[in-house]
Amino acid sequence: MKKTLALVLAIAMLLSVTSALATSTEAVGGMEAGWWKAAEIKPSETFHVDGGLNVTMLGIHYNQYPNTFDGGYYFPSVEAMTGVHFDIDWRTSDGYAEIVNTVLANASSDVTKLPDIIQPGAYGISALVNEGAIIPLDDYLDLIPNVVAAVGDRMSSWAAADGHIYAIPTIVNVPGSQSMTFRKDWALKLKDMGVIDFDTPSTWEEWKAFWYGVRDNDMNGNGDAGDEIPLVLEMGESGERCLHILLNAFGIKASNDAQFCVLDDGTYTMVYEHPRYRDFLTAVQQLYKDGIIDPEFATRKQADMYNTMAANKCASCFTWAQMSQTHTEALWEQGVTDALFQCVAPVQGPFGDRYLQERQAVTPLNCITEGAVARGNVENILKFWNWQFSEEGINLYNYGIEGYTYDLVDGAPVMKTSILQNGFVDYRTIGMECEPFGGMWQTSAFMQCLFAGKTVDELNAAYQSFWAGLNDEGVNKGCYYAMPPTLETEAYTEYRAELIIGSNGVCSLRDQTIAGQVSVDDFFARYEQLKSRGLEDVIEEGAEAYAQIVGE
Amino acid sequence: MTERTITSRAGKKRNTVFNSPAIRKRVRNQIWQNRYIYMMVIPVLVYMALFKYMPMYYLRASFYDYKLLKGFEGSKYVGFKWFERLLSSDELWQYIRNTLSLNILSLLICFPAPLVFALLLNEVRNVPYKKFVQTVSYMPHFISTVVLVSIINNICSPSMGTLAKLYRMMGKTPINFLSNPDYFYGVNIVSGVWQTLGWNAVIYISAISGIDSTLYEAARIDGAGRFQQVLHVTIPGVLPTFILLLIMQIGQMLNCVFDKIYLLQNTLNLQVSEMLPTYVYKLGMVSHKYGQSTAGGLFNSVVSLILVLIANGISKKVSETSLF
Numbered sequence: 001m002k003k004t005l006a007l008v009l010a011i012a013m014l015l016s017v018t019s020a021l022a023t024s025t026e027a028v029g030g031m032e033a034g035w036w037k038a039a040e041i042k043p044s045e046t047f048h049v050d051g052g053l054n055v056t057m058l059g060i061h062y063n064q065y066p067n068t069f070d071g072g073y074y075f076p077s078v079e080a081m082t083g084v085h086f087d088i089d090w091r092t093s094d095g096y097a098e099i100v101n102t103v104l105a106n107a108s109s110d111v112t113k114l115p116d117i118i119q120p121g122a123y124g125i126s127a128l129v130n131e132g133a134i135i136p137l138d139d140y141l142d143l144i145p146n147v148v149a150a151v152g153d154r155m156s157s158w159a160a161a162d163g164h165i166y167a168i169p170t171i172v173n174v175p176g177s178q179s180m181t182f183r184k185d186w187a188l189k190l191k192d193m194g195v196i197d198f199d200t201p202s203t204w205e206e207w208k209a210f211w212y213g214v215r216d217n218d219m220n221g222n223g224d225a226g227d228e229i230p231l232v233l234e235m236g237e238s239g240e241r242c243l244h245i246l247l248n249a250f251g252i253k254a255s256n257d258a259q260f261c262v263l264d265d266g267t268y269t270m271v272y273e274h275p276r277y278r279d280f281l282t283a284v285q286q287l288y289k290d291g292i293i294d295p296e297f298a299t300r301k302q303a304d305m306y307n308t309m310a311a312n313k314c315a316s317c318f319t320w321a322q323m324s325q326t327h328t329e330a331l332w333e334q335g336v337t338d339a340l341f342q343c344v345a346p347v348q349g350p351f352g353d354r355y356l357q358e359r360q361a362v363t364p365l366n367c368i369t370e371g372a373v374a375r376g377n378v379e380n381i382l383k384f385w386n387w388q389f390s391e392e393g394i395n396l397y398n399y400g401i402e403g404y405t406y407d408l409v410d411g412a413p414v415m416k417t418s419i420l421q422n423g424f425v426d427y428r429t430i431g432m433e434c435e436p437f438g439g440m441w442q443t444s445a446f447m448q449c450l451f452a453g454k455t456v457d458e459l460n461a462a463y464q465s466f467w468a469g470l471n472d473e474g475v476n477k478g479c480y481y482a483m484p485p486t487l488e489t490e491a492y493t494e495y496r497a498e499l500i501i502g503s504n505g506v507c508s509l510r511d512q513t514i515a516g517q518v519s520v521d522d523f524f525a526r527y528e529q530l531k532s533r534g535l536e537d538v539i540e541e542g543a544e545a546y547a548q549i550v551g552e
Numbered sequence: 553m554t555e556r557t558i559t560s561r562a563g564k565k566r567n568t569v570f571n572s573p574a575i576r577k578r579v580r581n582q583i584w585q586n587r588y589i590y591m592m593v594i595p596v597l598v599y600m601a602l603f604k605y606m607p608m609y610y611l612r613a614s615f616y617d618y619k620l621l622k623g624f625e626g627s628k629y630v631g632f633k634w635f636e637r638l639l640s641s642d643e644l645w646q647y648i649r650n651t652l653s654l655n656i657l658s659l660l661i662c663f664p665a666p667l668v669f670a671l672l673l674n675e676v677r678n679v680p681y682k683k684f685v686q687t688v689s690y691m692p693h694f695i696s697t698v699v700l701v702s703i704i705n706n707i708c709s710p711s712m713g714t715l716a717k718l719y720r721m722m723g724k725t726p727i728n729f730l731s732n733p734d735y736f737y738g739v740n741i742v743s744g745v746w747q748t749l750g751w752n753a754v755i756y757i758s759a760i761s762g763i764d765s766t767l768y769e770a771a772r773i774d775g776a777g778r779f780q781q782v783l784h785v786t787i788p789g790v791l792p793t794f795i796l797l798l799i800m801q802i803g804q805m806l807n808c809v810f811d812k813i814y815l816l817q818n819t820l821n822l823q824v825s826e827m828l829p830t831y832v833y834k835l836g837m838v839s840h841k842y843g844q845s846t847a848g849g850l851f852n853s854v855v856s857l858i859l860v861l862i863a864n865g866i867s868k869k870v871s872e873t874s875l876f
Contacts, residue, residue: 105620224720
């Protein structure tokens with residue numbers, strides 16, 4: 001009996017391992033597994049390494065890019081065209097910094113153990129530079145003219161705080177894709193009840209009227225007037241994502257991590273130095289006290305925010321425009337047929353400011369290591385990326401293989417409708433716009449995926465909301481601003497853990513102030529103390545570095 | 553003292569005896585006969601060597617501005633710089649205070665709870681019910697910390713959580729347990745008791761079952777009731793086990809259940825939730841200050857060792873029970 005049981009268990013385990021290793025062979029977007037093998041991919045005439053080149057890489061893989069479908073054409077095609085074979089150790093972003101630590105420790109005193117390319121991720125470029133693991137690319141720019149041209153005048157997003165360039169960027173030439181969204185059906189309901197006199201909130205006072213109306217009424221009709229959250233906020237890494245939209249409403253054009261901004265006179269500084277920061281903090285503290293701001297703003301993860309949207313509890317939030325469509329349709333499926341998350345222009349603050357962060361177009365991504373130097377691979381790797389940013393490379397990255405995934409119509413690539421029928425899902429599953437690897441994502445490919453062969457009028461209300469939220473001509477038109485970078489200066493690297501994100505750091509202090517644990521006056525008194533302990537150096541070095549980068 | 557002398561004498565005798573070839577052969581034979589038992593020790597020895605002793609070599613990183621890629625040869629020697637910085641930091645004492653506060657609370661509540669539970673369980677006469685309770689109580693031990701924290705979040709969330717629903721049903725405003733520093737220790741202690749009570753009681757149940765049953769008979773003949781039997785037979789019977797565990801627990805006073813604390817941290821409770829181990833982790837893994845992080849870890853270990861020695865000494869004097 002025991003032997004039989006052991007045998008059954010062993011077989012079950014073996015099967016589970018086998019199934020885990022197996023890749024899906026089901027057709028995706030009309031493309032069978034291994035479809036690209038039938039294509040006659042010729043070596044590129046502009047770049048090809050005779051004899052081949054093996055490039056090792058440590059990279060971060062995202063969930064929205066499935067890796068179980070063996071119909072991914074990209075890397076086999078790259079190899080066929082250029083002779084470059086990529087051997088990539090993909091890791092998830094959770095705990096990625098620890099993986100980099102391990103890789104560096106493993107290569108201690110022997111840099112040849114480093115992969116040729118490392119994506120810095122949460123480890124940070126400055127930390128890799130500090131370790132001596134990666135090389136500056138300044139002296140090699142003549143090898144990558146296509147990349148330089150693609151970056152153009154967006155140098156401040158490419159260069160590091162010390163003015164050097166350390167990474168091949170990934171470039172996303174697509175519209176901003178995040179937006180403020182709100183429950184239009186709830187606003188209409190409040191209007192019917194005589195609580196508000198508008199359909200769509202726009203000004204600060206209108207937004208407040210909408211939020212207070214939601215707070216005081218049972219909008220979702222479940223008999224509990226207290227379970228709706230007027231403004232759901234997502235925390236991000238250290239509160240940055242939840243605060244953008246409110247900082248912007250007060251005219252503070254913050255960086256991605258909500259720590260830095262550029263003042264009207266062009267000075268790069270920390271947001272806490274902004275003349276409106278006190279007004280922002282005072283107003284937000286009051287909103288929290290009044291039950292308008294999400295009580296979990298300091299802990300709510302992105303998935304939790306989506307849960308509130310799907311649970312019919314979120315009245316407004318700032319998120320990916322696509323989430324308006326996804327969660328509207330989710331509510332429809334639940335029977336809330338009049339639900340509509342409508343993308344809307346950013347909240348206009350009490351001083352009339354209305355801004356929205358532009359999507360970060362240029363992001364430094366792939367760093368070349370001392371390992372590549374030791375193996376003599378640097379020049380060929382850079383030439384490869386120059387090819388990837390050429391028309392041939394861009395087409396392969398965005399549209400796949402001509403005749404199979406796209407056709408040329410009037411000289412422009414047009415994707416097959418079978419690939420577009422599931423929007424971005426099949427497109428990415430096949431391996432197009434392989435963002436974890438990086439490249440240049442084109443507006444045209446993005447738009448073709450978005451519309452999936454339809455016109456705006458043919459889209460349903462949920463999709464139209466999505467469209468309105470991300471289209472440069474839509475609700476956010478004229479509101480975008482270019483995000484200032486977070487410059488990892490020496491002082492920033494030295495003090496970030498302690499004075500910015502530490503237990504007594506300014507992020508913690510900010511959130512405690514919003515939650516009413518610390519008064520606004522105390523915030524500024526303690527902020528001054530943090531400045532004397534090192535934040536002043538962070539500000540000064542950041543300002544100098546920014547002036548240097550912008551000047552260049 | 554007696555035990556140490558005996559051990560010492562036994563050691564001397566063994567050394568003398570081992571000189572005899574016949575005895576050595578017999579020992580070898582015994583080892584060979586029990587080779588499978590000895591083989592079971594090998595993984596533990598390998599584990600200890602790899603993960604407990606070998607890393608000690610890298611403790612000297614606390615005296616370097618250590619760079620992972622450059623190793624000790626390429627890193628700059630900085631002497632006691634990191635220790636000076638650590639000890640002069642206001643935050644260090646805050647983190648020590650936080651760590652000690654949680655551990656003292658844990659020592660007062662979580663630590664004795666399994667003993668009480670074991671004593672209560674020992675008094676249950678319905679065997680199937682007793683086994684059922686025991687099984688149910690130690691099942692939470694097998695829940696991973698990540699899942700545990702998810703459960704805590706689901707229960708305590710002021711917008712979507714179970715407690716919030718109860719509060720609203722009672723017409724009250726939900727409390728934000730996870731973001732209010734006043735509740736941080738409470739959430740930790742309650743969840744800690746829930747998760748460890750049953751599992752930690754196993755050792756006491758084992759100790760209780762090892763108590764000579766004639767002692768209970770003698771107590772009954774002397775007229776002792778159930779409560780008095782517990783008081784005068786059971787508790788003294790498990791006391792040595794309790795004290796040994798207590799000494800080891802005191803050695804952990806500057807540690808914490810790292811994963812749980814780390815996952816429950818947020819910007820609103822950091823002033824009480826940042827503990828020495830989480831601080832050391834962040835120094836190393838987030839800020840890449842490997843030397844300073846190692847110095848923090850070494851400081852933690854040295855203080856823990858001192859605490860164990862003190863607790864062991866006190867215990868030896870008071871109860872004649874000690875680790876060594």
